Amino acid sequence: xxxxxxxxxxxxxxxxxxxxxxxxxxxxxxxxxxxxxxxxxxxxxxxxxxxxxxxxxxxxxxxxxxxxxxxxxxxxxxxxxxxxxxxxxxxxxxxxxxxxxxxxxxxxxxxxxxxxxxxxxxxxxxxxxxxxxxxxxxxxxxxxxxxxxxxxxxxxxxxxxxxxxxxxxxxxxxxxxxxxxxxxxxxxxxxxxxxxxxxxxxxxxxxxxxxxxxxxxxxxxxxxxxxxxxxxxxxxxxxxxxxxxxxxxxxxxxxxxxxxxxxxxxxxxxxxxxxxxxxxxxxxxxxxxxxxxxxxxxxxxxxxxxxxxxxxxxxxxxxxxxxxxxxxxxxxxxxxxxxxxxxxxxxxxxxxxxxxxxxxxxxxxxxxxxxxxxxxxxxxxxxxxxxxxxxxxxxxxxxxxxxxxxxxxxxxxxxxxxxxxxxxxxxxxxxxxxxxxxxxxxxxxxxxxxxxxxxxxxxxxxxxxxxxxx
Numbered sequence: 091x092x093x094x095x096x097x098x099x100x101x102x103x104x105x106x107x108x109x110x111x112x113x114x115x116x117x118x119x120x121x122x123x124x125x126x127x128x129x130x131x132x133x134x135x136x137x138x139x140x141x142x143x144x145x146x147x148x149x150x151x152x153x154x155x156x157x158x159x160x161x162x163x164x165x166x167x168x169x170x171x172x173x174x175x176x177x178x179x180x181x182x183x184x185x186x187x188x189x190x191x192x193x194x195x196x197x198x199x200x201x202x203x204x205x206x207x208x209x210x211x212x213x214x215x216x217x218x219x220x221x222x223x224x225x226x227x228x229x230x231x232x233x234x235x236x237x238x239x240x241x242x243x244x245x246x247x248x249x250x251x252x253x254x255x256x257x258x259x260x261x262x263x264x265x266x267x268x269x270x271x272x273x274x275x276x277x278x279x280x281x282x283x284x285x286x287x288x289x290x291x292x293x294x295x296x297x298x299x300x301x302x303x304x305x306x307x308x309x310x311x312x313x314x315x316x317x318x319x320x321x322x323x324x325x326x327x328x329x330x331x332x333x334x335x336x337x338x339x340x341x342x343x344x345x346x347x348x349x350x351x352x353x354x355x356x357x358x359x360x361x362x363x364x365x366x367x368x369x370x371x372x373x374x375x376x377x378x379x380x381x382x383x384x385x386x387x388x389x390x391x392x393x394x395x396x397x398x399x400x401x402x403x404x405x406x407x408x409x410x411x412x413x414x415x416x417x418x419x420x421x422x423x424x425x426x427x428x429x430x431x432x433x434x435x436x437x438x439x440x441x442x443x444x445x446x447x448x449x450x451x452x453x454x455x456x457x458x459x460x461x462x463x464x465x466x467x468x469x470x471x472x473x474x475x476x477x478x479x480x481x482x483x484x485x486x487x488x489x490x491x492x493x494x495x496x497x498x499x500x501x502x503x504x505x506x507x508x509x510x511x512x513x514x515x516x517x518x519x520x521x522x523x524x525x526x527x528x529x530x531x532x533x534x535x536x537x538x539x540x541x542x543x544x545x546x547x548x549x550x551x552x553x554x555x556x557x558x559x560x
Contacts, residue, residue: 093137093290093299096151096159097129098144099490102282105186106160113306127493127515134299140497143489148285152176155498157290158299160184164191164220164259164280172222177288181300185307187282189259191220193227194271196250202272204231207255213237217248218257223277227257231275239392242385244345246271247370251340251380252397270371337541339379339549342393342401343372344386348528351428352402359552378545387465393533394418399546402426406433406466406505406526413468423550424530427557433466435473435521436502436512438495445520446477449501453480463487463499470503473523492517 097120098106107120116132117139129139142150147161148169154177163183169176193216195201207214213235218224221240228236239248245256246269257277260266266273284303286296343363344352353363363381364373374381384392389401390411405422412418435446443449453460459481464470467486474482479501487494491504492515505526506512509519530553537543 091136091294093134093158093294093296094156095137095139095299096142096147096156096161097139098147098161098282099141100144102144102160102162102187103141106184106282109184109186109303109306111306112308113302115302127490133302137299140493141490142493143487145488146490148176148178150498151285151287152178154287154289157287157294157296159285160282161285162187162189162280163283164189164223164278166283166285167278167280168220168222171226179286179288179291180283181286181291182284182304184282184284184303187280189261189280191223191257191259191277191280192266192273193224193275193277194246194249194256194258194266194269194273195254197267197270197272199250199254201254202274204275207231207233207274210234210254214255215239215253216255216257217241217245217253219243219245220257220259224257227275227277239388239395239397242387244370244384244388247382247384248397252382252392337378337545339399339542339545340397341374341379341381341549342389342398342403343381343383344389344402344528345370345383346386348386348402348404348429349383352426352528355426355428355553355556355558358556361549361552376545376549378541379549390418390420390531391415393531394420396533396535399536399542400530400532400549402528402530404429404431404526405524405529406431406469408529408531409524409526410466410468413472419533419535420531421534422529423532424554424557426528426530426553429526429528431505431507431526433469433503433505433523433526434509434512434519435523436492436495436504436517437500437520439516439518440496443520446479449520450477450479453482459483460501461485461499462501462503463491463494464503465489465491466503469523473503474501 103122110117114133117129119126120129127141131137144161145165147159148166150156151159166178214233215237216224217239219241221238224238239253245258249256356363362375370383372381386403387407389403390408392398393401408422437443443452460479462470462474462482463485465487467484470484485499491502495502495517512519536546538547
């Protein structure tokens with residue numbers, strides 16, 4: 091009987107690959123440079139391994155698509171704290187990838203204890219990639235009013251202006267000081283762990299696989315998932331808060347691959363960003379303008395919420411936002427003409443489907459709903475509805491989406507520049523939804539005659555005059 095295991099990409103990949111190498115699995119293609127998601131083991135011919143974004147692994151194991159998985163305990167707890175009956179068994183702490191989840195506040199906020207939060211009469215805003223754990227914290231400590239900003243990442247930059255607290259993962263408590271944050275509560279200690287599907291754990295003989303993993307361990311120490319208050323005796327000396335007012339323009343700049351061309355455009359426009367690109371609060375050199383670097387995926391919602399005035403994101407993520415919130419006040423001000431990608435519909439090369447009509451016909455002959463995987467869950471949902479694909483369900487992903495087809499999805503809504511990666515994974519494009527480039531977005535609520543509005547217009551004019559090709 092075949093055994094399926096989900097392995098992590100990203101920060102846990104190197105140490106997981108070293109563990110499995112010590113266990114003599116013979117996974118030659120499991121490394122940082124590998125471009126394929128399906129792996130074969132020389133030691134276990136009956137083992138099927140696939141590489142996922144770490145956040146997806148607990149879900150894939152819980153629904154029974156995989157018998158075993160390796161991921162961080164933090165993502166297991168993020169699933170279980172909301173879905174208590176999920177079919178996930180924690181098998182073994184693997185002793186690497188250590189981190190700690192903290193609820194943290196800005197060092198400028200004056201908040202450093204649970205008691206201060208509990209006494210706060212206004213809403214406590216929490217930003218995090220871990221919305222389920224954030225909600226559990228707020229309920230556990232009986233905060234009077236609370237709200238969440240579910241994020242793709244970079245939660246540490248949101249307090250104090252855009253949120254009161256951030257729930258973030260750090261390698262050491264001292265790292266919080268680098269973000270200008272102070273710990274309020276420790277939520278859990280996390281490390282890489284081996285998990286199993288509950289049904290597989292009972293019905294399949296996984297002992298040989300588990301024993302080989304244990305043989306490759308260098309030693310481990312069990313992590314604790316019990317919340318505990320961090321007692322803060324001596325806070326670091328606080329800097330003076332930066333003065334902002336209602337006329338301040340908050341500009342969200344992208345991290346990741348969109349960052350270099352965005353900074354080049356700003357430089358051509360005479361807007362100089364300091365050269366510390368790892369600084370998520372860079373100096374921008376414009377009076378009355380403050381900048382933060384956040385994930386492009388989060389920008390449209392944050393602009394809609396009023397946390398940012400302008401943002402440089404992708405048209406794809408603006409469209410994703412508007413599909414979910416058609417009446418959102420967010421609009422595109424400028425097409426910035428870099429970062430061009432196409433959003434495409436993708437299927438396996440092995441099925442006889444060439445367009446949406448063929449897919450609709452194929453789905454009408456299937457007994458199970460069409461599985462549509464995508465980071466763009468709202469665009470994917472709209473595409474399936476607009477093309478009348480019949481019964482379907484959307485599977486949210488956090489990346490490495492090409493690996494879902496054909497075992498874990500039937501259709502993928504994905505972005506691509508050249509299509510080469512899609513072809514390399516034995517996939518084919520059957521439809522192009524639209525082209526996307528970077529864009530400057532803002533809100534229609536801004537009064538352009540105010541001081542703030544004039545600053546917005548000045549930034550728009552500067553960027554427009556320096557677009558490549560203009």
